Amino acid sequence: MMYIINKKDCTGCCACVDICGQNAITLKIDHEGFWYPEVNKNLCTDCGLCEKTCPGMYADKVNKTNKEIPLCFAAYHKEQDIRLDSTSGGVFSALANKMYDVGGYVAGAIYNEDFSVRHIVSNRGEDLVKIRGSKYLQSLCTGLYKEVKKILVKGKKVLACGSPCQMAALHLYLGKDYDNLITCDFICRGINSPKVFRKHLDSLEQQFNSKVVYVKAKNKEFGWRKLTFKAIFENGKKYYGDGEVDNFTRGYLRSGIYCRPSCYECNYKKLPRIADITLADFWGVEKIAPSLDNDTGTSLVMCNSSKGAAYFETIKNEIIYCQVCIDDVKPGNAHLLNSLPVPAINRDDFFSDIEKMPYRKVAKKYFPYKRNQIRSMLSKVKNIARKATDLFYKMGPHPKVWYQFIWINFLRKNSSCNLLKGQVIIPTTYCVFDIHPEAKLNIQGHFYVGYKKVKGSKLETRIRLEKGTILDINDDFTLYAGADIQLFKGGKLILEGGVCNINLQIVCANYIFIGKGTLIGRGVVIRDYDAHYIIKENYKVSAPIKIGNHCWICEGAMISKGVEIGDGSVVAARSLVISKTKVPPKTLVAGSPAMSINEDIEWKV
Numbered sequence: 001m002m003y004i005i006n007k008k009d010c011t012g013c014c015a016c017v018d019i020c021g022q023n024a025i026t027l028k029i030d031h032e033g034f035w036y037p038e039v040n041k042n043l044c045t046d047c048g049l050c051e052k053t054c055p056g057m058y059a060d061k062v063n064k065t066n067k068e069i070p071l072c073f074a075a076y077h078k079e080q081d082i083r084l085d086s087t088s089g090g091v092f093s094a095l096a097n098k099m100y101d102v103g104g105y106v107a108g109a110i111y112n113e114d115f116s117v118r119h120i121v122s123n124r125g126e127d128l129v130k131i132r133g134s135k136y137l138q139s140l141c142t143g144l145y146k147e148v149k150k151i152l153v154k155g156k157k158v159l160a161c162g163s164p165c166q167m168a169a170l171h172l173y174l175g176k177d178y179d180n181l182i183t184c185d186f187i188c189r190g191i192n193s194p195k196v197f198r199k200h201l202d203s204l205e206q207q208f209n210s211k212v213v214y215v216k217a218k219n220k221e222f223g224w225r226k227l228t229f230k231a232i233f234e235n236g237k238k239y240y241g242d243g244e245v246d247n248f249t250r251g252y253l254r255s256g257i258y259c260r261p262s263c264y265e266c267n268y269k270k271l272p273r274i275a276d277i278t279l280a281d282f283w284g285v286e287k288i289a290p291s292l293d294n295d296t297g298t299s300l301v302m303c304n305s306s307k308g309a310a311y312f313e314t315i316k317n318e319i320i321y322c323q324v325c326i327d328d329v330k331p332g333n334a335h336l337l338n339s340l341p342v343p344a345i346n347r348d349d350f351f352s353d354i355e356k357m358p359y360r361k362v363a364k365k366y367f368p369y370k371r372n373q374i375r376s377m378l379s380k381v382k383n384i385a386r387k388a389t390d391l392f393y394k395m396g397p398h399p400k401v402w403y404q405f406i407w408i409n410f411l412r413k414n415s416s417c418n419l420l421k422g423q424v425i426i427p428t429t430y431c432v433f434d435i436h437p438e439a440k441l442n443i444q445g446h447f448y449v450g451y452k453k454v455k456g457s458k459l460e461t462r463i464r465l466e467k468g469t470i471l472d473i474n475d476d477f478t479l480y481a482g483a484d485i486q487l488f489k490g491g492k493l494i495l496e497g498g499v500c501n502i503n504l505q506i507v508c509a510n511y512i513f514i515g516k517g518t519l520i521g522r523g524v525v526i527r528d529y530d531a532h533y534i535i536k537e538n539y540k541v542s543a544p545i546k547i548g549n550h551c552w553i554c555e556g557a558m559i560s561k562g563v564e565i566g567d568g569s570v571v572a573a574r575s576l577v578i579s580k581t582k583v584p585p586k587t588l589v590a591g592s593p594a595m596s597i598n599e600d601i602e603w604k605v
Helices: 014-018 080-084 091-101 125-132 143-154 164-174 194-208 247-254 263-264 307-312 326-332 347-356 360-367 373-395 401-411
Strands: 024-029 035-039 071-078 107-110 118-123 159-163 182-185 213-217 229-232 238-241 277-281 299-303 319-324 424-427 433-436 440-443 446-451 461-465 470-473 479-482 484-487 492-494 499-502 505-506 511-513 518-520 525-527 546-549 589-592 594-598
Touching: 014 024, 014 143, 014 164, 071 080, 071 091, 071 213, 071 307, 071 326, 091 107, 091 125, 091 277, 091 299, 091 307, 107 125, 118 125, 118 143, 118 299, 143 159, 143 164, 164 182, 182 307, 182 326, 182 492, 194 213, 194 229, 194 238, 194 247, 194 347, 247 360, 247 492, 277 373, 299 307, 299 326, 347 360, 373 401, 373 424, 401 424, 401 433, 424 440, 484 492, 492 505, 505 511
Parallel strands: 107 159, 159 182, 182 277, 424 446, 433 461, 440 470, 446 479, 461 484, 470 492, 479 499, 484 505, 492 511, 499 518, 505 525, 511 546
Antiparallel strands: 024 035, 071 299, 071 319, 107 118, 213 229, 229 238, 277 299, 589 594
8 A cells, every 4th residue: 555654755756546446546735736645545455556666665676777877979959949949959859759750659748728737648749849848847647657558558659758757657657668668767856846836927927917828947049058937928028037037947946945855865866777768958068069069958868778779879860969978977967866955945934935925025035036245245346347347448538428428328308327227328439419308218228339349440320319209228239330320209219139230220200119139230221211201192101110039130131111020030131121011020031122031940149
């Protein structure tokens, strides 16, 4: 009979539920959000199958035929869109697609509607998008083991992926090795509480006043190493929090307080591994195999059995890879061999506060983002000194430039500049400003104006804001020399943060929006205003322009009134995007007039 005396002995794999022929075992969720088996003694026949299937109790009985020293590889998928949508380098997707290609099944974790997690078994390739990517919380596996065995007995092939304890449970449940089964686990730091994850999402929903509709635990828009948690809300807003800022990621990595109790004494932090193949992030790849590091994710692949190595051979045409040795792997993957240390935080207090306080307040209390006061103070002093040095370097010693700096930022009305917060306009030599007293400047970052790469250049930069105009700079923005920006009466220009190369022209009499991370090449023209009318019924002389996030407007391109350019798109050099054109996201357009020549693209600086 399954009887849990100490919670650290139960991994929550759910195999005992599947093995019980009497349906005597159900799961009960505790106050931490983890489930544990509960036996109905009236139904239990004391057959002992549940205990023999338990990876906590029978860790020493799991298959030990795998190699003590596995074959190790650094690898990533050739298709960049797959790599960007994956947690590491996209190797799991190559393994899964190969299984789908031969008519097999793939078992893996997916989000439910409420962003709890469960395992499914599927032979539909379209399900890979849901299975792909780590979920970082415990998945419910009831029914998984029964389903996998049923498929294997029919002679069908299965690729099953899960945590080391889940794959150990699968081997124990099956009782023998199946030639048509490939098991895949990952180097696991620890499994987090579904309850804490949901509390984090609730806190974000409260902050953004909208329901979460999409979650990505390791989004790569700002790079693989940033460990960015992304959420999209029903109202269209987006949240990005890197590994230090995001309350859930920081709490997991810094404290481990909401990992399952069994994770602090894991039976599977060892070699040989249980699964045929082990996957992980290849931390340290920049030292071991720098040619495979481009900050979009690199996988560590460990082939632990002959069967795993043979299966890896079948995907080599889909990936870029190189062989490494096990000693190359260990420094960046401590949890290959070491369990998560027991946190210093009082666990009872933490989970008690989770019930009483919003998650963001709990996070602030137990693992605050702010570092210790001495380090924080030194960091601030260093930051101020760096900014002062940067100011002097950018602006130079010329008195006129410093006068412009003081006048624009601090002496004129309708300016929101703040030096201490780094929200200032930074002019350089040969800048001309013609700003009406009733024009509004909303500056939320460093706005570098007239930046020059060539020392001694006298290329002039001009900014003219007429009465009633608004210029919003919502993040750091660099405007190279030679720009001519004119806002006519009533015009509003919003720059979310990015870089414009030399000789940019912007004419705005209506509304122009340029998204975050967008790069604009030399000699680009952006006009929402024709200046002169064509005598024609309903002719509009101006119309808003919207350029999305992470776009690339190449040299000499012209963007006309009424144009919308979706996130991630590229406008090729010398292209003319004519009025009322709508460029879909991630599309490359070229020509005059510009037309789509490639879709679903990715680009990187």
